Amino acid sequence: xxxxxxxxxxxxxxxxxxxxxxxxxxxxxxxxxxxxxxxxxxxxxxxxxxxxxxxxxxxxxxxxxxxxxxxxxxxxxxxxxxxxxxxxxxxxxxxxxxxxxxxxxxxxxxxxxxxxxxxxxxxxxxxxxxxxxxxxxxxxxxxxxxxxxxxxxxxxxxxxxx
Numbered sequence: 001x002x003x004x005x006x007x008x009x010x011x012x013x014x015x016x017x018x019x020x021x022x023x024x025x026x027x028x029x030x031x032x033x034x035x036x037x038x039x040x041x042x043x044x045x046x047x048x049x050x051x052x053x054x055x056x057x058x059x060x061x062x063x064x065x066x067x068x069x070x071x072x073x074x075x076x077x078x079x080x081x082x083x084x085x086x087x088x089x090x091x092x093x094x095x096x097x098x099x100x101x102x103x104x105x106x107x108x109x110x111x112x113x114x115x116x117x118x119x120x121x122x123x124x125x126x127x128x129x130x131x132x133x134x135x136x137x138x139x140x141x142x143x144x145x146x147x148x149x150x151x152x153x154x155x156x157x158x159x160x161x162x
Contacts, residue, residue, distance in 0.1 A: 020152050020160045023054065034059040036161045043154060044135045044146030050074045051137050051146045053154070057161035067124055067158065069100065071137060072114040073146075079139025081105040081113035087138045088117055090154075092130040098123055115139060127154050 024037040036057045044051040056068040071088060072081070079086065082105035091097045100117035108114070115137075119127075132148040 020157060022160060031061045033061050038157050038160060041150060041152050041157060043150040043152065043157070044137075044148055045150070046144060046146055049144060049146070050150075051135055051144075053157065055154070055157040055161055057158075067119040067161075068104075068116055069119060069154070070105075070114050070116045072112050073137055073139070073144060074112065076111040079113065079142075080107055080109040081115045081139065082107040083109075083140050085138070085140065086115050087136075087143075088115065089136040089138075090127070090132055091134045091136070092126065093133045094130060096126065096130065098126060113139070124158065127158060 020041065021039050022036055023039045024035060026036075027034050034057075038055045040052045040054045042050045043053050051071055051073055053069060053071040056070065058066045058068070060066070069088070072078075082103050084103075086103035087099055087101040089097055089099045100119070100123075102117065103115040104118060105114060105116040132154060134145050134147055136143050136145050138144075
């Protein structure tokens with residue numbers, strides 16, 4: 001019996017230590033606005049390159065909720081974050097795709113520069129209900145098609161923000 005309890009405790013401890021984590025979870029004490037940001041996680045890859053993302057949720061003073069997706073490829077000099085022409089496309093297994101083409105990051109041309117995209121309710125609905133097949137990530141030097149893989153899915157990374 002002791003061995004069984006020990007095994008169950010070890011399995012539970014492993015699952016809890018492997019959960020997604022928040023980088024920031026803050027409520028502004030003056031306005032009541034909330035901001036939650038996940039840590040960076042790999043969600044897609046090619047044989048050599050990885051797409052890392054973090055998810056963000058902002059609840060404004062008036063109760064409106066905004067979701068953002070931030071990403072970068074682990075390749076030096078891939079392009080500039082915040083530049084015109086950047087985009088991220090998500091292709092779902094059912095054939096539907098969505099495109100985010102308004103990179104709202106400040107312009108950054110350093111290594112591993114990230115791009116930030118705002119999501120609407122329809123985008124969130126698709127991410128929460130469909131399985132992702134491929135993600136295309138484009139910055140100034142071109143794009144990469146990365147297969148959906150990684151420790152967590154976008155759906156899981158957005159779910160920790162609620």
